[in-house]
Amino acid sequence: MSKTFGRKMVKKLTEKIDHSSKLRVNIPAGLASSAPPLGSQLGQRNINIVNFCKDFNERTANIKEGIPLPCRVKVHSDRTYDLVIHNPPATYFLKQAAGIQKAKMKKGEVAGKITLKHLYEIAKIKAEDPPQALLSLENVCKMLVGIARTCGIEIVREIDPEEYKQFLKEREEAIAQYREELRLAKESKMLRTN
Template sequence: MAKQVTAFVKLQCPGGQATPAPPVGPALGAHGVNIGMFVKQFNDKTGGPDTKGMMLPVVITVYSDRSFEFKIKSPPAAVLLKLAAKIPHAKKAGGDVIPADSKKGGKYKGFTVTQDQVNDIAKKKQADLNARDLEHAARIIAGTARSMGLTIVA
C-alpha cells in the first residue's frame, strides 16, 4: 500500500548548517517528524563547498507514518545575483559595509553583473523557474537583477 502524504513543509535552511532550532524544529515537530534525522540528512547533502552556508529552499514531504523525504531547490536568484555582483553582507549592528548611497530602499545601485553571469545563474535556476528555455530563464533573472537595482553589462 502506498504511503499517504500528510503535509508539505517548505523551509529555507543554510546549507550544511541546519539545526533543530527554529524554523526547522517547530515546523517539522508539528508533524511528528524526527527532526534530528532530517538535520543530519540535510547537512550531509548540502555540506559541499558550493552550498555550505548558502540559504537553500527545501520542500519536505511528510507521510502518514511520520517518514519524510525532501527535495533541495536551487538558491534564490537574489542570493546568486548578490554573490555575482560581489555585494558585501551588511552588518546588522554597527557600521555600514555598503556605501550609503548605493543601498536605498532595498536597491543595490552602483553594482553590476555581466550578461554571462546572468546566463550562468539562469542555468542553475532553470529547473526551478517557470521558463520554456534558457533564454527565457535569463530574462527572468535579468528582471530580478533590475528590480534589485543592479546594472547588467555586456
C-alpha cells in the first residue's frame, strides 16, 4: 500500500473537525426572516435558512412579537443545529420597567427610574438564563444594578406616579430636541461636502 493511499484512507476515516464558532444573535420574537443580517449569517454556516426561520417563529409564537431574544446556534457537520433561546436581554427588561425606549444619551443623564421591586422581579427572570445559572439571586441583582447604571436608569425605593409621568414627558421633549440637533448637524455636514 502506498503512503498517499494510506493518508487518503486516514483522512476519510477521521471525522471532519468543525472550527466554526457558535452563532450568537438577537432575533425579534416571531420575526425571523431570511433577510440580512440573519439570512447571511445562517447561510455562512450552511443552515437551511427557511427551516430555521420557520422553527424559530414556531418556538416563539407564544411570546409578544418583536421582543429581542438572544439566541445561541450550534451547527453540526450534517447541517443540523441546536437552537437555544434565552430570555430577552436585561436592558430590554430595565427599559420596559422604566417606561422608556431610549437609554441615556449623555454622561450623567437619568433616562428613567425603577423600584427595587422591579429590579428583584427582573433578577428572578434573568436568573433562569443558562449564563447566570451559577450566580445567586443577589449576584444577579448586583449585575442588573450595573447594567441599569450604564443605561442611565436610577433605582429608587418608591416612585410617585404623577411625578414620574412629568419626568417622562420632559425626557421625551429632551429626546426630540436631541434628535433635531442631530438632524441639523447632519444637514450642515451634507451641505459642506457638496
